[in-house]
Amino acid sequence: MKRQVEIFTANCPVCDPVVSMVKDLACDQCEITVYDLVKQCKDKTCLSKLESYGIKKIPAIAVNGSLLSCCKNQGVTKEELIKAGIGQG
Numbered sequence: 001m002k003r004q005v006e007i008f009t010a011n012c013p014v015c016d017p018v019v020s021m022v023k024d025l026a027c028d029q030c031e032i033t034v035y036d037l038v039k040q041c042k043d044k045t046c047l048s049k050l051e052s053y054g055i056k057k058i059p060a061i062a063v064n065g066s067l068l069s070c071c072k073n074q075g076v077t078k079e080e081l082i083k084a085g086i087g088q089g
Contacts, residue, residue, distance in 0.1 A: 002031040008050060008060040011036045015059040022061065 007022055009015035019034060026032055035046035037058065053060070053067045060071040082088070 003029050004064050005030050005032045006049065006062040007032065007034045008055055008058050009034060009036055010038050010058050018059040
């Protein structure tokens with residue numbers, strides 16, 4: 001059975017090395033799909049997957065339908081911004 005690897009990227013200098021690393025590590029049992037969120041995809045699958053996985057930052061990788069723990073993060077929140085002093089004169 002093939003291992004489904006989904007990479008979510010913005011095709012940027014931070015994301016590109018991660019895409020390369022995954023491709024370099026991949027074996028014959030890995031089926032890699034790269035979703036460039038800048039270009040999006042015609043059928044909007046990439047956006048629905050982004051939402052269903054709860055991705056808040058990229059690059060992000062899901063394997064067999066599960067977002068890797070290294071990619072789980074709540075992303076930027078209003079609370080964290082306020083905690084950092086943003087918006088406070």
